Amino acid sequence: MGAGERAFREHVERPDFVLGAIKGQWRLVRIDWPKAYIAVTARDGTEWGFVFQLDGYPSGLPNAAPCDLETGAALAAQNWPRGTGRVGAAFNPSWNLGALYLPCDRLALPGHHQWVTEHPALLWKPARGVIHYLEIIHDLLSSYAYQPPVRPAA
Amino acid sequence: MKTIIFVAVEDQAIDRFELGEQAVVADLLALLETRGVEIAELVIFKEDHDEPLEPHHPLHGHDHPIFHAHRCRKVETKIHYKTETFEHHFAPSATIATITTWAVQRAGLGKEEAEEHVLQIHGSRVQPPPNAHLGAFVTHGCAVAFDLVRKKLVQG
Numbered sequence: 001m002g003a004g005e006r007a008f009r010e011h012v013e014r015p016d017f018v019l020g021a022i023k024g025q026w027r028l029v030r031i032d033w034p035k036a037y038i039a040v041t042a043r044d045g046t047e048w049g050f051v052f053q054l055d056g057y058p059s060g061l062p063n064a065a066p067c068d069l070e071t072g073a074a075l076a077a078q079n080w081p082r083g084t085g086r087v088g089a090a091f092n093p094s095w096n097l098g099a100l101y102l103p104c105d106r107l108a109l110p111g112h113h114q115w116v117t118e119h120p121a122l123l124w125k126p127a128r129g130v131i132h133y134l135e136i137i138h139d140l141l142s143s144y145a146y147q148p149p150v151r152p153a154a
Numbered sequence: 155m156k157t158i159i160f161v162a163v164e165d166q167a168i169d170r171f172e173l174g175e176q177a178v179v180a181d182l183l184a185l186l187e188t189r190g191v192e193i194a195e196l197v198i199f200k201e202d203h204d205e206p207l208e209p210h211h212p213l214h215g216h217d218h219p220i221f222h223a224h225r226c227r228k229v230e231t232k233i234h235y236k237t238e239t240f241e242h243h244f245a246p247s248a249t250i251a252t253i254t255t256w257a258v259q260r261a262g263l264g265k266e267e268a269e270e271h272v273l274q275i276h277g278s279r280v281q282p283p284p285n286a287h288l289g290a291f292v293t294h295g296c297a298v299a300f301d302l303v304r305k306k307l308v309q310g
Binding site: 086143144 | 160167168169170218220265266269270272274279280281283284285305306307308309310
């Protein structure tokens, strides 16, 4: 096992990750290094799956995108989390189907160096690792700007 | 069966502790003392509970076995919002999420607008995690100050 995978496994065993799971905020589904699949619970109870690309962890920024929790396949644009304001901006498949539009994402930060001063709280923090990224996603999905998916009547 | 709990000691990172099946608060204090923690004035709170636990209080059987150990029984908390300052005394085990909920209500924000606000350590741009305990941010005495600010839209 390489240093990156070892560091990630230590982070998901850390009390601050475990407490998020105890509180029903997120849960680790599986690790298939250098990918990890993690579910995050939204305001309406929907569990959204995310695949994290973690090579270079924890010093290198990760990349995350919505995925099907069972198959791990990327979600089609129409199946992404939806919302207005901050939520719609972060979950924006028309920008990139493979990343969240957030300063902590390795695919989003390049070309947005103003984010370093504008959004210090949303930058990647290697010491907090994936827990910080999950807190950001959970905050977005807990917001009233998040629009729960419309499900067909039973 | 062991009692597994999570405890944050003042500004230290929250940690996992294993104690005996019938462990009580006094057992936790004794364990902390063996780890070099000065326990003379230390009191134990359950997360988001206002009053400290008595030494004989059992530590097992909690759905959310999360505790905070601190020398302060209450933390004088100031929250600056625009031109106003709100003050309240919280237990050191209060989560940042709970204090934020109190602050946005005190500021008179509607529920949707409330979600768009976050606490920052006063005069900084540090935004403590919502699951963190207030006691972790006490710098001197038993007081802490925050700014209640609007979350920024990521764009550009």
